[in-house]
Amino acid sequence: MGKEFSITPREVARVETKYRRIVTPLPHPDSLPILERLRQFEPQSMRGQPPVVWERAEDIFVYDKYGNRWLDWSSGVLVTNAGHAAPEIRQAIIDQVNSGLLHNYVFPSEERAELAEFLAGLAPEGLRKVFLLTTGSEATECAIKLSRAHGIKAGGREKIGIVGFQRGFHGRTLGAQQAGGMAGQKSWIVNEDPAILNAPFPDGYWQTDTSFELFLDAIARRGLQPEHIAGVMMETYQGVGPDFAPVDYVRQLAAWCKQHRVVLVFDEVQAGFGRTGKFWAFEHYGVTPDLICCGKGISSSLPLSAVIGRAEIMDQFPPGSMTSTHTGNPVCCAAALANLKKIVKEDLAGHAARLEPVLLMGLREIQRRHAEVVGHVTARGLVGGLQTVKPSTCEPWHDLAHSIIERCFHKGLLLFSPVGAWGQTVKIAPPLTIPAEALAEGLSVLAEATAEAITAIRDPRAP
Numbered sequence: 273m274g275k276e277f278s279i280t281p282r283e284v285a286r287v288e289t290k291y292r293r294i295v296t297p298l299p300h301p302d303s304l305p306i307l308e309r310l311r312q313f314e315p316q317s318m319r320g321q322p323p324v325v326w327e328r329a330e331d332i333f334v335y336d337k338y339g340n341r342w343l344d345w346s347s348g349v350l351v352t353n354a355g356h357a358a359p360e361i362r363q364a365i366i367d368q369v370n371s372g373l374l375h376n377y378v379f380p381s382e383e384r385a386e387l388a389e390f391l392a393g394l395a396p397e398g399l400r401k402v403f404l405l406t407t408g409s410e411a412t413e414c415a416i417k418l419s420r421a422h423g424i425k426a427g428g429r430e431k432i433g434i435v436g437f438q439r440g441f442h443g444r445t446l447g448a449q450q451a452g453g454m455a456g457q458k459s460w461i462v463n464e465d466p467a468i469l470n471a472p473f474p475d476g477y478w479q480t481d482t483s484f485e486l487f488l489d490a491i492a493r494r495g496l497q498p499e500h501i502a503g504v505m506m507e508t509y510q511g512v513g514p515d516f517a518p519v520d521y522v523r524q525l526a527a528w529c530k531q532h533r534v535v536l537v538f539d540e541v542q543a544g545f546g547r548t549g550k551f552w553a554f555e556h557y558g559v560t561p562d563l564i565c566c567g568k569g570i571s572s573s574l575p576l577s578a579v580i581g582r583a584e585i586m587d588q589f590p591p592g593s594m595t596s597t598h599t600g601n602p603v604c605c606a607a608a609l610a611n612l613k614k615i616v617k618e619d620l621a622g623h624a625a626r627l628e629p630v631l632l633m634g635l636r637e638i639q640r641r642h643a644e645v646v647g648h649v650t651a652r653g654l655v656g657g658l659q660t661v662k663p664s665t666c667e668p669w670h671d672l673a674h675s676i677i678e679r680c681f682h683k684g685l686l687l688f689s690p691v692g693a694w695g696q697t698v699k700i701a702p703p704l705t706i707p708a709e710a711l712a713e714g715l716s717v718l719a720e721a722t723a724e725a726i727t728a729i730r731d732p733r734a735p
């Protein structure tokens with residue numbers, strides 16, 4: 273992992289279709305000063321994406337200033353569920369800016385009240401408290417804090433354990449990183465918390481044993497008992513796939529949490545707001561968590577996140593003790609409210625569900641053609657993944673995933689860099705507004721890029 277895309281301009285084939293246009297070398301030579309400036313003044317960790325300098329983005333398209341247009345399969349990392357720069361969202365932002373209220377800390381505002389009420393109405397019965405924040409990491413950190421505070425009240429000072437899952441991801445702040453069990457992530461962490469542990473995630477591919485006993489064994493191996501556990505945090509689907517846990521497993525987990533007074537947290541930061549064909553991805557399991565962490569697609573634009581939960585958990589702290597400087601920023605609230613209304617009114621979750629068979633069939637066809645190196649494909653709604661493996665060994669193959677994404681970039685299909693515990697996954701996440709025709713075209717490009725990447729990685733002399 274950590275491989276950069278080349279910023280040396282390269283002549284690529286001209287592309288001109290209804291959904292893609294590539295008419296210059298990539299990256300464009302005139303964009304190099306910007307790319308070099310970013311390299312000079314930003315940490316190298318920021319260099320991981322295909323080198324297109326965005327000029328603007330609209331609906332399912334990303335444009336540079338040199339005449340190129342990409343069909344976007346990134347959604348700006350699963351943010352723009354309602355499409356880039358949707359007119360309703362832009363107008364809501366403009367209207368709020370023109371109102372003169374751009375920031376108010378946690379002083380009361382009508383904008384925050386409207387959004388909190390609307391979000392509570394979208395949540396399951398019993399989850400009626402909404403705490404607005406800025407980032408997904410901030411939301412998951414808050415959930416850890418709430419879970420531990422609840423645990424101490426329920427079972428004393430030793431009930432502070434937090435269980436996450438291997439290959440999980442909950443953000444890049446300290447507690448969130450530890451609750452996520454991404455391979456290699458431990459090298460980023462200092463002062464590791466002994467009361468945070470990771471259970472195997474029952475994805476059925478990398479972890480073939482999907483029994484709930486694995487969860488119980490992970491707690492026992494750490495020398496803990498159920499009475500020591502305050503919270504369990506699970507991505508509704510693991511973003512490295514997307515991988516869902518078996519329904520029976522999650523139902524057993526929910527029952528175990530209820531029995532032992534453990535807070536069940538579903539991380540919906542990238543899964544929520546229609547992405548999987550249901551408004552909340554946990555609806556696929558038929559269970560309700562105690563806390564929902566959400567963000568990204570909440571606004572399809574500006575930074576906003578939220579924790580939604582039961583009152584007895586959310587109301588643990590006295591006035592003034594659980595706030596955030598930019599919590600419920602009025603401009604972000606206006607954007608989010610317009611976005612959520614659009615998602616609901618246009619049934620974008622239903623649209624994602626209807627396109628799921630197209631996406632899944634396309635990925636399975638690529639796997640059928642290249643089964644020796646495409647080890648696992650999944651899709652739910654409009655999020656999918658193609659996991660690359662080395663022939664014979666079935667070890668994750670980051671270089672192949674990277675090459676596929678770079679070739680897609682050259683062909684006018686934009687994806688973000690490989691994800692997964694080992695950087696083996698080509699992740700597909702278009703805006704939920706994508707037409708079936710555009711999805712089919714993108715799948716054709718992905719199939720072509722995959723075949724070319726496999727040929728080239730086996731024979732470096734190939735183009």
